[in-house]
Amino acid sequence: MNISFTQLRALQAINEHDSITKAAKMLNMTQPAVSMQLKNLQDQFDVPLTEIIGKKIHITEFGQEIVEMSDRIFAEMDQIEQRMLELKGLLAGKIRISAVSTGKYIIPYLVADFLKINPHVEFSLEVSNRYKVLSHLQENSTDLALVSLSPEDLDLEHIVLSENHWHLASSPENAAKYQDLIERGAWDKIPFILREKGSGTRVMMEKFFKEKDIHIQSKMELATNEAVKQAVMAGLGISLLSNFSMSKEVKDGRIKLLQLEGLPLTADWKLIWLKQKKHPPAVKAFIRWIAENKEKVFKDHFEEF
Known part of the structure; x- marks a missing residue:
């Protein structure tokens, strides 16, 4: 047998993407080059490594065994390289x-x-x-x-x-208005910007307001703290933000912190x-x-x- 690392890498990439085109992009090779590596590897076995189903290429059960062996081979190679550097003190x-x-x-x-x-x-x-x-x-x-x-x-x-400390944050233009509404308990007039469900910040916020029997009005949901912070600074509403995400903005006055008993939350x-x-x-x-x-x-x- 004359199996090369390049052939095994090609099979791994095809297994990951079910596509020679995507495998070629992953390996920074041309599509014909990946096809040739796969053919050269296949020529060494009597059992098929791949099959075409619905215009997509898939790895066969035997091919999957070769992929798993390849994974172990490359893991061992990485360990050899790592061990060499360790022996050199690197x-x-x-x-x-x-x-x-x-x-x-x-x-x-x-x-x-x-x-x-x-x-x-x-x-x-x-x-x-x-x-x-x-x-x-x-x-x-x-x-x-x-x-x-x-x-x-x-x-x-x-x-x-x-x-990690979470504070209630507002744009400076709206801070006084929102602080007054908070003190009057007019929560239905305060638009909240929330993280998406599954977020730790969302869990903390919902737990805190539920315990205080406060019903907040969701204005929008966003997928990252950075997006929430930008929405707050744009004046779209208020939100609970970590001190790590807004320390510069608080320091230079682009975000104002609102006061509420029980805040900041800490974890x-x-x-x-x-x-x-x-x-x-x-x-x-x-x-x-x-x-x-x-x-x-x-x-x-x-x-x-």
Whole structure:
């Protein structure tokens, strides 16, 4: 047999996309080049690796076995490369992190400071709502997750990074009007801008107002904290925002904080991972570094208002 890594990469990409065109784009190759790699690989087996169903290419059961073997081969190759760098004193590997929306203001600083001393480590960062972040953790498609509200039904380990404070925010032009309506209890006259369902901020907000027996009027729902913040600054309504997402805007007067008994809401920023998860050296090193340097990172890069 004369199987090449390029042939196996082509089969992996086709398996992922069910398309030679998309596989070619993923591999930065031409479509004919991917087709040729697949043909050269197929020529070495009497059993078909792929089949065409409804004008789409699919991997056969035997082909899937080859894909799974390929996954293991490339994982071993990555470990060999990582081990070589470790022996030279250079940590390497890939760290996958999923963060809730507000976490995008925090993660870059944690990653940047770590990379200054470990430049060969790669990071993959996905920002989503709390529901999706926790799903990725359970599906093992991420190594670590950054959340404020950690679930109680998962067996987790964690590091507490810092406190997260949520304030009721308004544009400066409308702040006095909304503050007066709040003090008069005229909540039906106050337009609220909400995060989408599944968001940790949405969970916190709904729980808080339900406990106070306050019925709020939803003006609109938006998918990210950044979108909510921009809507607040545009004067479309008020919302509950994390101090990490609006510290600059509060400092320069583009956002005003409204006063209400019980605010700000407080929860801990946590870096979490599954207890049974067996981390590679790079992830273990990052967890250890975070535990040792979290106070300095937050002191250097973030300021409370």
